[in-house]
Every structure is written in structure tokens, then in C-alpha cells.
Amino acid sequence: MSGKKQNIPRYRQVYEILRKHITSGVYREGDMLPSENDLCQTNGITRPTVRLALDQLVKDGFIKKQQGKGSIVCAQPKGIGILSVAGTTTAIGKENLKTKILEGPVIRKWDDPFVFPLSEVEKESGCIYMERVRLVNNKPLFYDITFLPNINLPRFTSRTFENRSLFDILRKSYQVKVTGGEQRLKAIPAKGKICQHLDVKEGEPVLHLERKINTNRIDYSFYSTLFCNTTEHDLFGIF
Amino acid sequence: MSGKKQNIPRYRQVYEILRKHITSGVYREGDMLPSENDLCQTNGITRPTVRLALDQLVKDGFIKKQQGKGSIVCAQPKGIGILSVAGTTTAIGKENLKTKILEGPVIRKWDDPFVFPLSEVEKESGCIYMERVRLVNNKPLFYDITFLPNINLPRFTSRTFENRSLFDILRKSYQVKVTGGEQRLKAIPAKGKICQHLDVKEGEPVLHLERKINTNRIDYSFYSTLFCNTTEHDLFGIF
DNA sequence: GAGTGGTCTAGACCACGCA
DNA sequence: GCGTGGTCTAGACCACTCT
Incomplete structure (x- = not known):
């Protein structure tokens, strides 16, 4: 039909x-x-x-x-389910999460070298770049830098992302579903932009995640660099 | 037979x-x-x-x-696979990992309140307590505090844990297999014992994990508090 | 003993990637 | 067109928990 x-x-x-x-x-x-x-x-x-x-x-x-x-x-976890497969918005719940766009989405070149190895196709296509801050109860929790390969995502840069879930937009508008991924994490001292966007003091410990996110499209992954202020909320995951 | x-x-x-x-x-x-x-x-x-x-x-x-x-x-991850289900020893590989026992295992009372909710049986039984440091290339990487409910683990406290995998001992000597678990993590400034055991400066960011680890024994879980120096190694996980 | 989840068989048809 | 993995059926026997 x-x-x-x-x-x-x-x-x-x-x-x-x-x-x-x-x-x-x-x-x-x-x-x-x-x-x-x-x-x-x-x-x-x-x-x-x-x-x-x-x-x-x-x-x-x-x-x-x-x-x-x-x-x-089971009891539902009260932490922030960022380590599981759902996007941040679904993990926390739409009610409490706001998203502020700092920059983009704009098309630009990839960082060289990039955190994760990139295929030739990805490199040639360039990247869609976004910076966002996610707020819980109006306090900044994540500072999120997203890199998407600029492949077959028509009109992506003219969409509205304010207070919307990136995962939802990808799924509903482009039939791109997240299937899993990998991540590296470490504790680092905040500085520069991170202090500014997360509203923390210089040198304060923040969580730093680098994620590669795989989708149902063969050979289509995107990437996210995430800084998280864990003074009030822990990150939560199951394994 | x-x-x-x-x-x-x-x-x-x-x-x-x-x-x-x-x-x-x-x-x-x-x-x-x-x-x-x-x-x-x-x-x-x-x-x-x-x-x-x-x-x-x-x-x-x-x-x-x-x-x-x-x-x-797939390419095998080069990071530390602590976020997946295997114990630390299997995740890193026996060759590079050494384990130093700081304290225990000794039987004592549970902290009150404890990080995770405990059942009545667990509370009454008391807890087996251990402190360990895991070293990679002779540099301290994890400072690991383990709490096991003192239920049906005969002669556990007289076993040798130096340079051995806790998960292996539980599986081979007690038929206790790890099936999964949950964890909370945050970035904190190092202080006191953490500085000392991980060989980092006061205030330096370290990763703090609280884990509940479930096993094949019904109603038998154990718990681990973990501090990790991520300046040289990231933690790695898939989702 | 009755009911539950754990494991396994022996097939079937479909959607997808590739030559 | 063929082989691949993705989904699904209709059974079977076992181990475990509870009564």
C-alpha cells in the first residue's frame, strides 16, 4: 500500500x-x-x-x-543510560532533557588524523559537524561533538535539531537505525570550551567518551565526542 | 562418571x-x-x-x-575491555597484567549504607573484603575494592589471589560464573589512598566505577569499586 | 508432579549482496 | 541465480523451582 x-x-x-x-x-x-x-x-x-x-x-x-x-x-535504572544502545534523549527521557545547538550542522573536512580510522569513501565525502550541549534540569550535562559522514543525507544541514533526538531524526527521516558501536572513555581535567559549555571549573574532572556508532546501513557509521559532567549524575550501563 | x-x-x-x-x-x-x-x-x-x-x-x-x-x-580492541563481561585479567591478557593484594580477603561487615541495595541474607552473612591493585607494564592501572557476600564459599579467605583472576577462581573452584551486571561511572579527583595506590597526584582526574556483578547462582551477586588511571590507557567497551 | 526456562532439531521462506 | 544471513514454525527433551 x-x-x-x-x-x-x-x-x-x-x-x-x-x-x-x-x-x-x-x-x-x-x-x-x-x-x-x-x-x-x-x-x-x-x-x-x-x-x-x-x-x-x-x-x-x-x-x-x-x-x-x-x-x-527489574528496577529501572535511575542513572543516565548513555552506555547502552539508545541515544541520549531516549535514555534520559524527553521531559528532562533539553538540547542547545552550539554550532552546525555544517559540512567541513574531517580532522586529520581522526580519532577512529576512516574509510576512503568517508574521507572524500567530508563530514557533517555539530556541537551540542544537553541540559538536564537546565544544568549542562553533556557537551557533544558529532561527526557524520556526508553520504546520502539530503537536506540534513537545514533540519532543526534544537530539543530533538539525533537518533530519531536519522531513523524517521533517513531510515538509518543505530545497531551498536564502540566507545573509549577516560577521565580528564576540564579546560577551555569544556569548562565554558559544561559550567565547570578549570581542572575539574570530567568524563571523556569517544564513540563510534554503527548503523543498519552497511559501511555507514558516525562518530561522537562527548564530555560529561558527572558531579551530579553518574553514567549507567549494563553488561 | x-x-x-x-x-x-x-x-x-x-x-x-x-x-x-x-x-x-x-x-x-x-x-x-x-x-x-x-x-x-x-x-x-x-x-x-x-x-x-x-x-x-x-x-x-x-x-x-x-x-x-x-x-x-573484527579488529581486536587495543584498549582495556573492562566494560564488557569478561574479568579484567581476561580482558587485558595475562601476560601484561599483574595483581598485587593490598588487603584481605578478610571477613567483615558490610558498609552501611552500601552503594547497592543488599538483601537481608547478604547483610546477615557479612562480606568478604579485598583490596587489590592491577598493574600493566608494572604501572598501576586499577585500584580495585571487591565485596563478596560470605555465602557458601568454603576456604575462600585462605586462597591465593596474587596474580590470579578472581573470575577464574570463582568459576573453577566454586562453579560461580559471571553472567552480567550493572555499573555506574564518573570522573573524580584523586585523593588519599587512590593517589597512593594509583601513583597519581592529588586532584588528578581518575575514573570511578561502581559495579554490581551477577552470577549464575540465583541471588548471588558481588560488588566492586574500581578506580582507574586513564592517562595512558582508555577503557573500552562495545554496545 | 506440574510448570518454568534452557537447549536443540529439522525443516521453511525471505531479504540482501554479489557475480 | 546463488549463497548469505534474518526470521519463523512445530515440535522435542532436559534442568530447575515450587508445592
Whole structure:
């Protein structure tokens, strides 16, 4: 019917349903989810498919499983879920997060050398550059510098990013979905722009993350340099 | 025959084989792994089982998959893989890592309040306490404070931990396997013991991790407070 | 013993990349 | 067109937990 063939897999649909039920409070911390066999019947699918959905929920920290008992809903983390796969906006929740654009998006050359190795295609295409500050309760928490290869993202630089999730824009407008990535992190003393944008004193410790973010497009990754003021909020992750 | 029923699942065995082949250089960065169908035949198992093994390799960052092409061996990270599931010793490699015991293991009471919420059983049992420093190339990298619930770990306090992996000892001597966990991290200024053990100046930024580590034993988790000097090595993780 | 999750088989069809 | 990985079915047996 419509122009696109969406075809969301069944296990993903079930994942989204259960996730929504957990985050919206239908199931609360400590509750048991329906058994795998129940979920088969109510969703009209077989156990391997149900298990794919549950595996994802485990991976994302929403439930834990116990053989012989069932699937138990976990407490939702109160920290900042930046280390997991979701973008910052989804991790913190739209309500409390504001985004201020400092610069861009503009097209320019890549830094040379760049933190991560770049392919020839990436180098030739140039890069879309953005600087943003993310605020929680109106206090700056992240200073985020984003680098996207300038490949097949029409009209990207004329879009509005103020208070919007980059991940959402990529997914909804360009069908680019984040599938994972890698990151390096260290503690550094704040200086220069970092002090200014994060509102911290010179020399104060801040978290420094370098991330490579992979997508469903083959050979399309983008990059993010992130400075985080962790005096009030910890970063949170599961493994 | 023997006293224990080990019964390592087939997908785990295949995972270990492939992992060893990758880390030992049989497959190198950029190489294609055999196709899933090939792996079915050579290992005498079916595709869902092969896929479980490959999924784990993807999760641990050894391979990436591309529909229509195959499974590609990734570059092995050069950073410190502390954010993934393996213990520190396996993450860095035994060759370069030394462990110095500063204190313990001794049995004592839990800090009150403790960083993570504790169950009644955990509180009553008391805690096994250890302080260790991990050195890479003879330079201190981690200052690690470990808290284990004192539940069913006979003779634990009289074991030798010098230059040995805690995860290995737990697995081999007590059949306690690490299945995952959660962590909070922040950048803090070094002071007191941290300066001393990590050999950094007062006020120098260090990484501070608080980890809860879950195991295959129901209701058995242990805890680790970790300070890391990231001036020379980054921490590395995939997501 | 009944119910749960853990593992596994033996097939099937589809979407994607490449020659 | 062919081989690849992605998804899914319809069963099976086992180990574990609870009663």
C-alpha cells in the first residue's frame, strides 16, 4: 500500500509491546512476566520467537530470567543510560532533557588524523559537524561533538535539531537505525570550551567518551565526542 | 562418571572454539568466518544453535555480520575491555597484567549504607573484603575494592589471589560464573589512598566505577569499586 | 508432579549482496 | 541465480523451582 515495505519482525513487535508495558507500569518491579508459553499463545508465535524478544529485554536490562521460575521485571535504572544502545534523549527521557545547538550542522573536512580510522569513501565525502550541549534540569550535562559522514543525507544541514533526538531524526527521516558501536572513555581535567559549555571549573574532572556508532546501513557509521559532567549524575550501563 | 555433571551446551562449545580461533590468529581481522551452514556441518548442529554461538561473538565484539555476505572478524580492541563481561585479567591478557593484594580477603561487615541495595541474607552473612591493585607494564592501572557476600564459599579467605583472576577462581573452584551486571561511572579527583595506590597526584582526574556483578547462582551477586588511571590507557567497551 | 526456562532439531521462506 | 544471513514454525527433551 504505502511506498515503503516496513516489515517489522514479530519478535521486535513483541519486544516493543512488553517494553511499553514495563515502562508504563502495567508490570512493576518484581512482577513476573507471563510465561514463555503464555506469550506464545497470546501473540500467536512460537517459543524461539518469544525468546528472541525476551533476550532483547534481558540485554536492555528490563527483565531477568530464572530457570524454573520465570521472567522477573527489574528496577529501572535511575542513572543516565548513555552506555547502552539508545541515544541520549531516549535514555534520559524527553521531559528532562533539553538540547542547545552550539554550532552546525555544517559540512567541513574531517580532522586529520581522526580519532577512529576512516574509510576512503568517508574521507572524500567530508563530514557533517555539530556541537551540542544537553541540559538536564537546565544544568549542562553533556557537551557533544558529532561527526557524520556526508553520504546520502539530503537536506540534513537545514533540519532543526534544537530539543530533538539525533537518533530519531536519522531513523524517521533517513531510515538509518543505530545497531551498536564502540566507545573509549577516560577521565580528564576540564579546560577551555569544556569548562565554558559544561559550567565547570578549570581542572575539574570530567568524563571523556569517544564513540563510534554503527548503523543498519552497511559501511555507514558516525562518530561522537562527548564530555560529561558527572558531579551530579553518574553514567549507567549494563553488561 | 565424575562427581559433577558439567554439560556445557553445544552453542557455548562452538563459541569457545571460534573465539579461540580468532584470538589465536587462525582468522584475522577482515577475514570471513565460515558460513552458518558450513558451521552446522562441521560441528554437527543446526542453524539456530550456530546462530546462538555467533550472536555471542557479535555481542563480545569479535565479529560483525552482514546479511548477504557473512560474518566478518573484527579488529581486536587495543584498549582495556573492562566494560564488557569478561574479568579484567581476561580482558587485558595475562601476560601484561599483574595483581598485587593490598588487603584481605578478610571477613567483615558490610558498609552501611552500601552503594547497592543488599538483601537481608547478604547483610546477615557479612562480606568478604579485598583490596587489590592491577598493574600493566608494572604501572598501576586499577585500584580495585571487591565485596563478596560470605555465602557458601568454603576456604575462600585462605586462597591465593596474587596474580590470579578472581573470575577464574570463582568459576573453577566454586562453579560461580559471571553472567552480567550493572555499573555506574564518573570522573573524580584523586585523593588519599587512590593517589597512593594509583601513583597519581592529588586532584588528578581518575575514573570511578561502581559495579554490581551477577552470577549464575540465583541471588548471588558481588560488588566492586574500581578506580582507574586513564592517562595512558582508555577503557573500552562495545554496545 | 506440574510448570518454568534452557537447549536443540529439522525443516521453511525471505531479504540482501554479489557475480 | 546463488549463497548469505534474518526470521519463523512445530515440535522435542532436559534442568530447575515450587508445592
